[in-house]
Amino acid sequence: xxxxxxxxxxxxxxxxxxxxxxxxxxxxxxxxxxxxxxxxxxxxxxxxxxxxxxxxxxxxxxxxxxxxxxxxxxxxxxxxxxxxxxxxxxxxxx
Numbered sequence: 001x002x003x004x005x006x007x008x009x010x011x012x013x014x015x016x017x018x019x020x021x022x023x024x025x026x027x028x029x030x031x032x033x034x035x036x037x038x039x040x041x042x043x044x045x046x047x048x049x050x051x052x053x054x055x056x057x058x059x060x061x062x063x064x065x066x067x068x069x070x071x072x073x074x075x076x077x078x079x080x081x082x083x084x085x086x087x088x089x090x091x092x093x094x
Contacts, residue, residue: 008010015041015042015071016093018041018043019052019066019067019069020045021036021045021046021067022045022067023047024066026066028082033081034084037085037088037094039088039093039094047086050089059075064077066079066083070087071081071091
């Protein structure tokens with residue numbers, strides 16, 4: 001995992017990017033899942049990246065977090081672990 005302030009790539013070979021905050025229980029759960037699966041991803045901490053919340057809202061159209069953007073440029077908002085696993089499986093990531 002790396003912290004990043006760069007914009008989310010729009011190509012199919014982009015890395016997974018997660019927008020979240022440490023105070024968010026769902027964000028901590030999703031991070032734990034990704035870490036446990038050994039997924040390499042960029043983490044945008046909304047508390048430390050000035051435009052992070054605006055970028056997450058622009059992607060999802062919502063204010064809920066986490067927002068997880070996948071390599072195929074699709075995203076999930078507040079996903080369950082099962083939803084994240086299903087998406088990663090469909091992409092061939094796991």
